[in-house]
Amino acid sequence: MAATTNENVEVREIDYQKGRGLFSNKAFKKEDIIFEEEPLVCAQFVWNKFYHYTACEYCLRSLETAEEMGRRLTENSSLILPYPECCGVNVADFAVCKQCQAVYCNEECLKQAWTEYHQVLCMGSSCSDSEHPLNKLQEIWRNIHMPPESSSIMLVSRMVAMVKQAKDRPTILNAFTQFSKATENEETGFAHKLLGKQFEEQLELLRQMTKEALYEDEIQQWFTPEGFKSLFALIGRNSQGIGSSSISVWVQNCDKLDIDETERQNIDEFIDQLYEDLDRVSADFLNCEGTGLYQLQSLCNHSCTPNVEVTFPHGNHRLALTALQDIPPGEELCISYLDECTQERSRHSRQRILRENYLFQCICPKCLSQADDPDLTSEEEEEMDEGDEGVS
Structure with a gap:
């Protein structure tokens, strides 16, 4: 497991609300890559997989050729892409779990998954059995969390499986502890929207099914009602799409x-x-999508005017933190937890989304400068806010 260190950055304690933050150790120019990192754990979204977005079970690399993906997403079965040699998918390298037929982009990913968590999660010949606890768990998840997904029950499952398989359990538990945050901010009363009262029954059903499928004495606290909620708060505050x-x-x-x-x-x-054509047919659902926990990236705090962004230049789960502007030594590195469109919405809308999804009140320079703005900027934005109130 890679250490949470990098010579280009430094972790510093900031304050009660922000906790720790990530700061530059040297100057960077716009578009410089500050560091690259692979996740401690990741998983494809359940709905994404259900809709036949095929991805490596370990690194989430798309397993369709570019032409296959283009045909599916444009609904044009006769689409021909020029320069097929530019497609990065090599079907000859694919590796398959002999027990459950899970597909990986190569033997190394198969080996890594088997070593880290797949021995616990492998369903063998029961993959198509709707009554298998893991299949039932995913079905329940789909029923309570419509796309677009913002977290995944399979990420929780892989976290549990990693602990169950680990030869050195204290080390892996320590790694997960760094992500731990309170389920609720006691001073403000903020609660993650998936943990609201309207989802209590569904969350309890998820907890019971997860316990049935994966219970482990050493992490029994994860399977209690409060402990299970804490896992989702942890993912909500720290996971990276x-x-x-x-x-x-x-x-x-x-x-x-x-x-x-x-x-x-x-x-x-x-x-x-x-x-x-892709935008007309498939709109925003173009990628094989999932979520992961990154030890360094998760230390980046949010700003509505970020100076760095997360990219995935290798077409898999390995991320790069890239400078959006020139950055001097000692400056805090801040990403935006919001997409570009949401960054342009009113302070009121941004604050609500951040409270419900990440459990904090944003005090970035942009939010402070707009502190006296009206709560809503338009009727259209108010309608958009109301549409966000479901689980998304």
Whole structure:
């Protein structure tokens, strides 16, 4: 397990609300990669997998070729992508679990999954058995958490399985402890929206099914009602969304082609049209999506005007923290927990989303400068806020 250290950054204690933060150890230019990191644990979203977004069971790399993915997402079965050599998917490298037929992008990912958690989670020949506890658990999750997903019961399952399989349990438990946060902020009363009263019955059913499938004495506290809620609060506050796309890798590789100006113009026009078709048919659901816990990245606090962003340049679960602007030594590195569209919404909307999903009151410079703004900026935004009130 990689240590939570990197020579480019420093972890510092900040205050009661923020706790710790990540700071630059040296100067960075805009677009510099500050560090790269693989997750302690990750999992594909249950609905994403249900809708046939095929991804490596370990690193979440898309297992469809770019052309296969393009055909599915544009609903155009005759789509032909030029320059097929730019597709990063190599079917010949795929590896399959002999017991349950789970598919991995290569033998190394299969070996890593088996070593870390898959021995516990492997369902063998019962993969298609709807009565298997793990299948029932995923079905319950789908019934209470419609897409887009923001967390995953399978991430909880893999955390439990990692503890059950670990040769050195104190080390893995220590690693998970760093993510631990209170389920509720006692001073403000903030509670994660999945932990609200309207979801009490569903969450209790999830807890019972998780206990039936994966109970372990050494972490019995995780299976109590409060302990189980704490796991979801932990994930809600610390997890990072992961997206992989064979099409994205193909486009990146096409950009690197050494071709003449006419060919470049043709492929650029083709790609523009492809993305128009993708947006028309599949909208925002373009990637194989999942979630993970990253030991360094999770230390980045939020700002509504971030100076760094998370990217996935390798088409799998390995993230890169990239500078959005020039950063001097000693500056705090802040990402945005909100997408670009939500960053532009009113302070009231941003604050509510952050309270419900991440359990804190944002005091970034942008929020402080807008402290006297009205609670809502428009009727349209108020309607958008109301639409966010379900689990998303």
